[in-house]
Every structure is written in C-alpha cells, then in structure tokens.
Amino acid sequence: MPINMIKINGGLFPFGDESIEEFSTYSSNCGYPVDIKRGRNPAFHKKMIMFFKFCMEHWREEFYPPNFHLMSAKEQFDNFRYTMTILAGYYETTFPASLTASDFPTGIFDMQKNKEYGYYEYVPSAELQRYTIIKAQSISYNSMSEKKFRRLYNRLINVAMESIFKDLTLGSPEHQNTQNQLLSFF
Secondary structure (H helix, E strand, C coil), X not given: CCCCEXXXXXXXXXXXXXXXXXXXXXXXXXXXXXXXXXXXXXXXXHHHHHHHHHHHHCCCHHHCCCCHHHCCHHHHHHHHHHHHHHHCCCEEEEXXXXXXXXXXXXXXXXXXXXXXXXXXXXXXXXXXXXXXXXXXXXXXXXXXXXXXXXXXXXXXXXXXXXXXXXXXXXXXXXXXXXXXXXXXXX
C-alpha cells in the first residue's frame, strides 16, 4: 500500500490518517524498500478542503438535497464536496450491472442539437438518464495528479462564483468580510 509522506526538517513522516495507520504497523530498526514519487502539495490539498468548508458555510438551504438535515456533519460535508466536484465536471457515469438492452425500450441515445456550438450530437435518452449513476471523482492524493487537481480547483472556484456567491455584491460593506475570505482562496 502506498504511504503518503511529508518531508519535515530532513526527515520523512507519514501524512494523512490512512498513511499514519499503515506506517504504525511497520517495525522499528528494519529496512524497507521505498519507491518515492513526487506527489501533490499537501498545503494545496488542505487549501481545497478549507475552500469546500468556506463554500458550505455560505450554501443556501434551497440547494440542500432531500434529508440533508438528517445527515451527520461529515455526511453533509461529503455530500456537498461530491456535489461541487460533479458540478465542476469531475465525475464518472456508470450504470447498474443488472441492466440489459431490454431495459431501454425507447432507445439509448437521442440526437440533439448542441445549442452552444450548433452541431448535432448523441445524448443519453431520458430513459437512459433515469438509470445513470453519477459519481464524483476522488480527490485523494493517489487518484489525481497535481496538474489535474489544480484544474479542478480553478473549476471549483468558477462553480462557487456562479452558484453560491452569485448574489454577492462586490464592494458592499455588509459583504466585505465574505469577500476578503473569498479572495484569500484565489
């Protein structure tokens, strides 16, 4: 299992709960083969998590999913983080393995004109969309490169500005604190 390490004062130390737990199982005074790869910046990862928390504090109730108030704080945060990641375009679509072609009596794809670019494209039919499972991509250290992580961060800022902070009046005194906090993430 890969262990995430951080270099502090000339030494390598485990970084993250999973890595600390795995590292604690190794014996002292034993040699272990190590393959070091340059990973993502832990401070930048922490900044993204803080950005998620900041955005969640300003998220309006009208956008809450059903039963949001019944979830634990961790489940609420995870739900919010997954939603933002999906809105930023970082998701995977899958279908239940139990589906067969007979489950789609109206056809799998419809032809629609792309309004932005003017060409026709195949899009999943309403019947297929009903069965589609959308899952946010993982932002863990081992699943996303630094370059992809930075692109996701930039898209998350755009999503937050277009949805959560769209009614924020720049320069207004009542929003000054929120604006200053928001600018610290740019």
